[in-house]
Amino acid sequence: MVENLKVKYDFKLDTIYCGDNEIVLKRFPPKSVDLIYIDPPFFSNQQYEILWKDGYEIQAYKDRWEGGIEKYIDWMKPKIELLYRVLKDSGSFYLHCDYHASAYLKVLCDKIFGNGDNNIGRTYFKNEIVWCYSGREHPKSKVFPRKHDIILFYVKNKKNYTFNPEFGSYRPEYIKNFFKEKDEDGRLYQTQPNGKGGNGYGNKGRYRQYLDESKGIRINDWWDDIKPVWHRGQQKEHLGYPTQKPISLLKRIIETSSNVGDIVLDSFCGCGTTLVASKELNRRFIGIDVSPLACDEIATRIGYSKLNIIGQKYSISELKKMNHFTFQYWFVRRIGGTPNPRKTGDKGIDGKVDTKKELNCPIEIKQHNITRPDVDKFETVIKRNNKKTGYMGAFEFTKGAIEEIARFKREEKLTIIPIIVKDLFKNEPKKYGIIEKDKLKTVNISKFLKKQ
Template identity: 40%
Template sequence: MCNQLILGDNLEIMKTLPSESIDLIYIDPPFFSNRNYAVIWGDKGEIRSFKDIWSGGIETYINWLYERVEEIHRLLKPTGSFYLHCDWHANAYIRVHILDKIFGEKNFRNEIIWIYDTAGRTKKNFNRKHDNIFWYSKNSKKWTFNGNVKGVGIERKASNHMRLGEDKNGRKFYEKTDKNTGKVYRWYLDKFKIRNDCWKDIKAMNSEPADIIFLNALNRGAKERIGYPTQKPEALLERIILVSSDENDTVADFFVGGGTTIIVAERLNRNWIGVDSSVAAIKVTENRLYKEKNLFQRPFSVKIHKYDFDNLNNMNAFEFEHFAIEQFGGIPNKKQRSDLGIDGIKIIDNEKFYIQVKQSKKIGRNVVDNFKSAIDRKKSKNGFILAWSFGRGAISEIARLKREDNYNIQLIEIKTFIPISKKPKIDVNIENQGNTFKFDAAKTESEIGIEFFSWDFDFKDDFKPDILLDKTGFAEKKFKKGKYKVACKCVDLDGLDNIEIIDINVNS
């Protein structure tokens, strides 16, 4: 399995994955159904929609999650580990009614308490300042535990490509040099900013492999924050991944959200799978991976459900035939030439149906006649012609062949078996006052609607967005003197994207 991001309901996707194939699974499920994922854009959305959607009460929620955890259990290797991230809303129910039942009490390893210090004071009860992360192993005898890690847990297991260092203030970091550009990337180990003085003593406990973690939640200004409201800190995932997996193990997150697990797994040289039912989540995670692309040696695939019309139409003819026939459930010809008008076959009830593919619109009568001759040579009367669309001549010729000679040739429009969409058409308007530029992509056209924009203000060969997730289509940037390429990427509601690259010249 290669590294992959998959769009879809995790239950359906998990059913397609092989048993005992994953070493570590972390999930951070929402308190609302994916049917309403849009509410995650409002910070208070989670709780409000929990009440709205799980109207059957906690029981409905637990049943929904139960089926998913059952699949997770099947997917884990015998030595694998499962981390489930939750909080006071449902933690008690989840442990007793899901985890103990599926994994067994004896496989409970820890309840990790993540303590954060976020703003917000309550008057009638204590402030809620922690999340609960349950860790279960699949097996009660053997599991991975790299427990002697220090700090956020990266010292001992830092990857071969990483160098551990300390800056002049004594802050420890690990860093990696990009082979192509020579640019140095650095991650600090002490991402623990504890606000109250009294916490400082406790902070030392972070360096023990204890079941409490002091780590601030990502505030609005946090550098790693990408605008995904439920995003979890990278340091938290670093600890989990380092402790419960080794290099080249496979790590999965089936509620991937903004992709924190995937980014950290990639940095730490783990293989990974990320699933989410939200287009925004999958595409934001993809962009987040691109942003650090030079660090990544291994390719990854992104599976969404739609195909872009222009991309298919511009595909080389043989590739297109092959792709269309496979999507149609047929067997494409291996040979590229001398197919004598036959591109593949489909077997239906033990009968052979010959297939011809045309990458064009309004197929005429001549195509039908040539195809008839081709299947005559095969001594068959059955076949399919696949094309974007058919003209009247072709349709009436098919009817005549059926009436007069009992031919069973069917004309099939490609859009009936390949989900096609048109990627957005980007239109960026630029205004500047001196070296401050305003970019306005509001006129971008999309048939289905726009999910979000991303901006790279200094595009070189690869898209490395400075703004990952922009719902507005407006961006403003102050440049230093020079020539730049600004790239605007637009992602539509199906996850299809398009990019426009604009040259700008800053004189002042």
């Protein structure tokens, strides 16, 4: 299910909350979440991190760079304090950031999570994880190429917290350098201290660690085995979000710091990767994002129903002021369709949708009242695509437009289904003859974002 700003923020699991995360988190009970991962907008002066530009993101994020790093830390401080409040005493917290603010954020988190018994500010800080990756470089840049992110790992209780260590495969050079010995059966092994100081298998105080019985090498705090979603071979996962993180990265964190049935929270859930990974690993999840369009895409990605996901938060006046292409995208997704990513040369098609009788029916959306000439043009679009059904969406349809739609139905045997914006607040897709699929097709938004 999806909750938005016009309902109470009751604590519900497997739920997407649409709204300001500070407002939402204040309604959650304390010590209720097992694991928190956040990937907030970086302090990078990169406006592309505000993806949807639907008004809510801009209002929430527009001033986070103004005033320098101090303003950014002031913006983050109450959010992390609220996250600390809802984290269980046995819980873990991961903060994904980059070089712009990692040092400042660590100082902030040290203060929030406490100094502990040692009074050195590090007791509850467990790791600075470095996620390394490769990619394009600027040959003329006078700095070392920046090819890593930082993930800060904190716990609330220095002893009682979930940690399931993961193991990776030994690299060939490691096997060559360390598993040098063979037994009488030809099995490779190395000797390790047995921790007891007693006799081992031939060497005093040591035992044989066989390669074919080993779990592998324990994952350390330097991760170079997880590729970004834009890397070669990862394109199927890439949805077009410039800040999207790979599912394998989130799965490593979730499997390490939670168990089946635990509750995972992401209060900047963006394109929903944390929620996808949690669902696949049989964890309960809670996602929060300020953008209704982002919440819409998250719901689509995890297979949630489209009914009442987006729309109730927007007012008619807000929709009229919305960026034209964002409005088209919102409308098409709201009725269960797939948007057309082309900005120009779209041949009158803003999206397509499946019905029970016909697939890939064209959709045309206007951010003004639709008139008779608009209907006449769309009739040509339907015929050109060899279809019998099409959908038009707008704030209103003139009397002439409705009469023309009726004439096409009567004389041309073409069905044009008019949908007005206010109906989207109450009608399900099936009310228009549209197939409401259990899981709608996710779309790559990179081309769509270029329009804005």
